[in-house]
Amino acid sequence: MSHVSNKKIANLLFEIADLLELKGVQFKPRAYRRAAQNISTLSKDIKRFYEEKKLQDIEGVGESIAEKLEEIIETGDLEYLNDLRKDFPEGLQEMMNIQGLGPKSLMKFYEELGLDSVDHLEEAAKNGEIRKLEGFGKTSEKNILENLERYRKYKKRFILGEILPIAKNLEKQLSNHEDVKRVNLAGSIRRRKETIGDVDILAVSSNPKKIMDYFTNLPEIERVVSKGITKSTVIAQENLHIDLRVIEEESFGSALQYFTGSKEHNIELRTLASDKEWKLSEYGLIDMKTTKTIAGKEEKEIYNSLGLDYIVPELRENRGEIQAAKSGDLPDLIKKGDIVGDLHVHTNWSDGSQSIDEIVQTAQNMGYKYLAICDHAKSLQIADGLNDSEIKKQMSEISKLDKIYKSITVFSGIEANIDKKGKLDVRKNILKDLDIVIGSIHSGFKLSEKEMTNRIVNAMHNDYITLLGHPTGRLLNQRESYNLDLNKIFEIAEKLELVLELNAYPQRLDLNDINCFNSRDYNFLISINTDAHTKDGLKNMDLGVSTARRGWLDKGKVLNTKSLEDLKKHLNL
Ligand SMILES: [Zn+2]
Ligand SMILES: [Zn+2]
Known part of the structure; x- marks a missing residue:
């Protein structure tokens, strides 16, 4: 049997849908998309x-799709898809992602003008070739070019959690090289933005050529786009673009500051500099009158020279951090080491x-003092949710284990489902004996704002929800x-002293x-939980802490920074 992830399988089905659409097939594309969507959100393998x-228990998977899934799982390949692919050039599928272009137009462009890639489409629109086709005109060309530009801009955003390990690994390999003096990730990944366009790495080396050779030959690199002495661009897995720049040591700090962004944050900084008749660029902070360099080697010197406390990358979004740094009011952000346990x-x-x-x-090895086991409750059948008697059985199992472990406390919990009216799917006489009750929504997402808010508010009023x-x-x-x-939810959380x-x-x-940032106006606590489904998943706590830091949270706002004793007190355990 081959190792194909849910996501990979979903992508294959999405591709079938696209190709069928190009072929002009009716209805089937929708069925494939629906199945793909459901597979990509399955919580188990x-x-x-x-x-x-x-397989047919998965929503949207009928007999025919189930057969194809079997073939993919058994062989890692699908004959049906390979045949479909033969009919169309690859670029045509990519073109389907451009807004406003349906399969009919694309096929017309392909058959009559031979347009088989996004680049060719752009050329043809610019050269006025498309207006010659029946049913198209100058306006269509203008629209195509506008949509194409937007498509390029938002083309592919990667999820931080998927990219960060890859980027950190490359950073580490570079830092292990004897000719690398300094190395740092820059860009949005350094700010821990939730999605990332591409990865920037900066390094200092006395032998840039050797470093570029080493970097472009690392096994993780799939393709080298360009290679130079000071800058190389490569492609790693799944089309992730990575730029490595080798910087002079004197300007490493200013380059790091510059390439970390955000753009808005940097504009503010440059304004501060020019108010003093200085110029801030990737090469340094320079006095315009004397042309002397004021700072450049370290980021901190740049901030301090501009009259600011050092601003950590996660805060550099121009959300008030510069003002706060000026007046010495930057928040004392929560740190990874502040986390004492995981409650989900x-x-x-x-x-x-x-x-x-x-x-x-695993949690004990991470140094945690407490952990709450919160498996799904019964109405989430796709996740093998527990019924009331299974919850009881699990509780007794957990209390047995809890006695064995000396340095970590294990709480019995449940992730109950909130139904459309706001009721939990576990009976009260079970809920009352559990330590931690999480209420979550896993279905019925498409309600009006009022219905959804009421639903959640009702659930928050449950006597036992934690x-x-x-x-x-x-x-x-x-x-x-x-x-x-969400503000209403925040208000109720404050009123009921409920944790979000x-x-x-x-x-x-x-x-x-941004939700975290806004939550500071309300007096309730937040618990950063991994929702881990594997033991590796416990490591994602880092992503949660980064998000909290981006939201300006200090440890006082976060429940699971409390000691075991204080946590018990807070939750009346
Ligand atoms: Zn959940
Ligand atoms: Zn969960």
């Missing part, structure tokens, strides 16, 4: 459905892959937040940075 011969993890009792024992062991899981429901690159009056979650699962990061 599709192989489990395959092994249990239950899954095990193989529902859709996680580890036993309770294994995940507790915290509201992934409050806005968004999934990066997949699903927007549901319609929701910052879910650190890579696709979620929910609450997001």
Whole structure:
């Protein structure tokens, strides 16, 4: 059997849908998209459905799609898709992502003008070739060019959690090289933005040529786009572009500052500089009158010279950080080391892959003082949710284990589902015995703002709920937040002293940075939880902490920075 991830399988089905659409086939593309969508959001490995011969239990998967899934899982390949691909050049599929261009127009461009790539399309629109086709005119060309520009701009955003390990690994390999004196990630990944366009790395070396040779030959690099002495661009997996720049040591700080951004933050800084008749650029902070360099080697010197406290990368979004740095009011941000435990993890009792024992062991090794096992409750059938008697059984298992572990406390919890009316799917006489009750929404996303807000507010009024899981429901690159009056939720959380979650699962990061920023106006606590489904997933706490930092949170706002004793006090345990 081959190792194909849910995401990869979903992408193959999406591709089939695109190709069928180009062929002019009706209805089928929608069926494939629906199945792909559902597979990409499955919380357990599709192989489990395959092994249990239950592929058709996945929503949108009928007999015909199930057969194709079997072939992909067994062989890693799909004959049907290979045949479809033969009919069209690759570029045509990419062109389908440009807004306003349907398959009919694309086929016309292809058949009559031979346009088989985004670049060729652009050329033809600029040269006035498209207006010669029946049914098209100057306006169509103008629209195509506008949409094409927008497409290029937003083409591909990567999820931080998927890219950060790759980028850190490259950074580490560079820093291990004997000729590399300094190296640092820059750009949005250094600011820990939730999605990333490309990766920037800066280095200092006395032998740039050797470093560029080394870098462009690393096994992770799939293709070299350009290679020079001071800058090389390469492509790593899944079309991720990475730029490496080798910088003079004297200007490493200013280059790092410049390439870290954000653009808006840098504009403000440059204004501050020019107020003093200085010039700030990637080469340094320079006095215009004397042409002397004021700062450049270290970032900190640049900020300090401009009369500012040092601003950490996560805050550089022009959300008031410059003013705060001027007046000495920057927040004392939460740090990774402040986290004492994790209050939302899954095990193989529902859709996680580890036993309770294994995940507790991992958490203990990370130095955590507490961990809450919160598997899914019964109405989430796709995740093997627990019914009331299974919850009881699990509770007794957990209390047995808790006695064995000396340095970590294991809490019994549940991730209950909030139904459309705001009720939880676990009976009260079970809920009252659990330590941690998370209420989450996993279905019925399409309600009006009023209905959705009421639904959540109702759930928050449940006597036993401890915290509201992934409050806005968004999934990066997949699903927007549901319609929701978040300020109202914040108000109620303050009133009821209920905890809201910052879910650190890579696709979620929910609450997001801006939600966290706004939450500071309300007096309630946030718990940063990984929602780990594997033991590796516990490491995603970093992503949650970065998001909290981007949202200006200090440790006082975060529940799971509390000691075990204080946590128990806060939750009346
Ligand atoms: Zn959940
Ligand atoms: Zn969960």
